[in-house]
Amino acid sequence: MAEKFRRQLRQEAEIWKSEGLISDQIYTQLSDRYQFDRLEAAASNRFIAVLVGLGAVLLGLGAIAFVAANWQGWPRSLKIGILLSSLILTHGIGFYLWRFTSDRWQHRFGQGLLLLGTLLLGANLGLMSQMFHLDVPIYQLYLIWGLGVTSLAISLRMTLLGFVSLVLMALAYGSSLDDWLSIGRLPGIARILQHAPLITGVVGIILARWWNSRVIFALMMIAFIPTVWIQLAAIGVWSVPTVVKLTLGLTLPPAFLWSYNDRAIALGNFDCQLFQPLARRLALLLIALQLYLFSFHGWWNSWGGWGNIDDTLGGWELSLDIFALVGLTVWQWFQLAKSRRSGDLRRFDSSSFLVINLLTITSALFLWHSLIYPLPIFAPLIINIEIFLLAVNLIRIGLKQGTRLRFWSGLILLTSQIISRMLEYETGLLLKSIVFILCGLGVMAAGFWFEKKN
Numbered sequence: 001m002a003e004k005f006r007r008q009l010r011q012e013a014e015i016w017k018s019e020g021l022i023s024d025q026i027y028t029q030l031s032d033r034y035q036f037d038r039l040e041a042a043a044s045n046r047f048i049a050v051l052v053g054l055g056a057v058l059l060g061l062g063a064i065a066f067v068a069a070n071w072q073g074w075p076r077s078l079k080i081g082i083l084l085s086s087l088i089l090t091h092g093i094g095f096y097l098w099r100f101t102s103d104r105w106q107h108r109f110g111q112g113l114l115l116l117g118t119l120l121l122g123a124n125l126g127l128m129s130q131m132f133h134l135d136v137p138i139y140q141l142y143l144i145w146g147l148g149v150t151s152l153a154i155s156l157r158m159t160l161l162g163f164v165s166l167v168l169m170a171l172a173y174g175s176s177l178d179d180w181l182s183i184g185r186l187p188g189i190a191r192i193l194q195h196a197p198l199i200t201g202v203v204g205i206i207l208a209r210w211w212n213s214r215v216i217f218a219l220m221m222i223a224f225i226p227t228v229w230i231q232l233a234a235i236g237v238w239s240v241p242t243v244v245k246l247t248l249g250l251t252l253p254p255a256f257l258w259s260y261n262d263r264a265i266a267l268g269n270f271d272c273q274l275f276q277p278l279a280r281r282l283a284l285l286l287i288a289l290q291l292y293l294f295s296f297h298g299w300w301n302s303w304g305g306w307g308n309i310d311d312t313l314g315g316w317e318l319s320l321d322i323f324a325l326v327g328l329t330v331w332q333w334f335q336l337a338k339s340r341r342s343g344d345l346r347r348f349d350s351s352s353f354l355v356i357n358l359l360t361i362t363s364a365l366f367l368w369h370s371l372i373y374p375l376p377i378f379a380p381l382i383i384n385i386e387i388f389l390l391a392v393n394l395i396r397i398g399l400k401q402g403t404r405l406r407f408w409s410g411l412i413l414l415t416s417q418i419i420s421r422m423l424e425y426e427t428g429l430l431l432k433s434i435v436f437i438l439c440g441l442g443v444m445a446a447g448f449w450f451e452k453k454n
Contacts, residue, residue, distance in 0.1 A: 010036045048105055052112035060119035067123075076131060083124045090117040091152075098156065111160065118149045118164055137179065140190050142172035150207075159213045166219055173227070181234060194234075196227040198321040201256065202328070208275065209262065217275045221282050225253045228325070235319055243370035247363045250290055252325060257283035258355050259332035281405075284394070287358060288413055291387050294362070295417065296424060297380040300369065354393050358386050387417050399450070407450055415439050 013030050016022045022030075031037065067082065074082075094113030100106040122145045129136050146168030153161035176193050180186050186194055204220035232245040260279040293299070333356070337348060348356065365382060369375045391414035398407025422435050 006034050006036065009034055048108050052108050056112035056116040057119070060116045060123075063120070064123050067127075071127075079127070079131060083120075083127060087117065087120045087124055090114075090120055095156075111158065114152070114156070114158065115160060115164070118152070118161060121145060121148050122168075137176070137190070139172045139176035139179070139186075139193070140188070142168050142175060143190055143193065146172055154207065154210060157211060159211045159216060162207065162211045162213065162216050163219070166216065166223075170223060177230070194231075195321050197224060197231050198324060200224040200227055201325055205260075205275070212274075214275065214278055218278060218282070221257060221279060224256075225286065228253050228322075231321060235322065241371060243366055247366045248322070248326075250366075251359050251363050252322075252329060254283045254286045254290075254355070255333070255359055256325060256329045257286070258352065259329060259336050261332060261335060283355070284390075284409070287355065288387070288390060288409075291358070291362070291383055291390065292413075292416065292420070295380055295383045295387055295420065297376065300374075300376045300379045351393065351397065354389065358390065361386065384417065384421070387413065391417065404450075408447075411443060411446055415443055 009030070013022065013027055013036075017024065017027045063086070071079070090113055094110045094117055097106040097110030098114060100110070122141075125141050125145055128134075129141065146165050149161055149168060150165040152158075153165050172190075173193050173196050176186055176190060180194065185191070192199070200220050201224045204224070205217065208214075208217035208220055229249045232249045235245070257279045261276060262274050336352060361382065365375065365379045369379050391410040394406045394410025394413065396410075398404065398410060418435065418439055422432050
């Protein structure tokens with residue numbers, strides 16, 4: 001149960017008892033049921049966790065600085081002994097203390113030592129490669145470091161270590177792009193990074209479900225979007241126009257996110273609503289940003305070169321990831337259209353029907369404009385109509401379900417569209433001022449009405 005609610009209930013219960021509305025016996029029953037006596041202990045544990053985490057980071061930095069200051073004067077055997085012993089002792093003591101119950105200070109301290117151990121693992125990798133004169137690219141060190149932390153995070157189910165491993169893998173992927181896009185292939189174990197879309201899109205979801213963390217899931221999906229774009233840019237075996245890759249890159253991530261279902265990807269009998277609402281919010285945000293970006297007529301007037309053939313990098317190995325994601329997305333949409341009871345195909349709900357139509361129409365506009373006939377006027381007009389329909393649908397769902405996020409998202413999207421069109425086209429200052437005033441009054445009136453209604 002939420003700690004904020006328990007604190008508020010304790011405050012109200014104390015007021016009720018002082019005013020004589022409830023007896024001491026009822027207050028005791030409420031205290032036992034909602035565990036008022038553990039509220040301060042929980043706050044203390046969080047404070048200790050913050051201190052332990054900060055202390056672990058500072059200890060790690062201090063140890064690294066101390067070793068660096070005396071590194072040159074020590075023999076190689078002593079260096080190896082210090083590195084390995086510190087790594088083993090830190091993880092061993094950290095694991096022993098971590099096994100205590102979560103409400104004990106030993107558990108928090110063990111988590112801090114395990115976090116310190118992840119920093120020492122990176123120091124071991126870097127210094128060992130330096131001692132033995134191994135010419136290893138930095139992204140390979142980040143990758144091995146990240147894989148080690150990931151294995152530890154999976155075995156212990158620690159969300160904090162999962163976040164650290166995600167950061168390390170992101171650093172490895174980002175630092176490998178120069179070599180990958182210039183050479184066309186990464187060496188050795190680093191070839192794992194060439195399959196980042198499949199790792200973040202499928203394996204990342206399973207790991208987020210294993211850690212039971214919405215934060216990890218959101219970060220994985222945010223990382224999934226640019227990796228798909230980069231993967232498509234690196235593929236050169238398709239003798240297809242660039243606009244086809246662009247269209248697929250703009251369509252595949254939101255289609256994958258909207259059709260996502262925990263039971264379709266994660267193993268086991270999981271709650272299908274654990275990550276699906278978050279995935280759909282990310283899909284709507286991505287669709288809204290893409291439509292807003294391409295609603296400006298300047299994109300369509302200066303659009304050129306997208307019909308050319310791009311055949312520079314990549315191979316079929318990279319294409320398999322995209323094929324797998326496309327197949328998985330199509331299968332997810334097929335499952336979305338199936339009736340849960342009878343298994344027969346049924347119609348999509350209104351939101352899913354709108355999303356698939358927005359993606360289909362936008363893709364058709366890109367392909368027609370680049371391959372068949374330019375649409376410098378018609379294309380932005382259709383995009384603006386799509387934005388209007390998306391905003392109205394968000395407002396409608398917000399009013400129907402009483403959700404502020406949907407209502408205000410639709411209202412902000414609609415207002416941004418109106419203001420952008422006024423600033424984009426040549427209009428008089430008087431008309432612009434009238435539009436701004438009307439938009440401001442409309443937003444305030446709609447907001448007050450929504451809050452009063454709900």
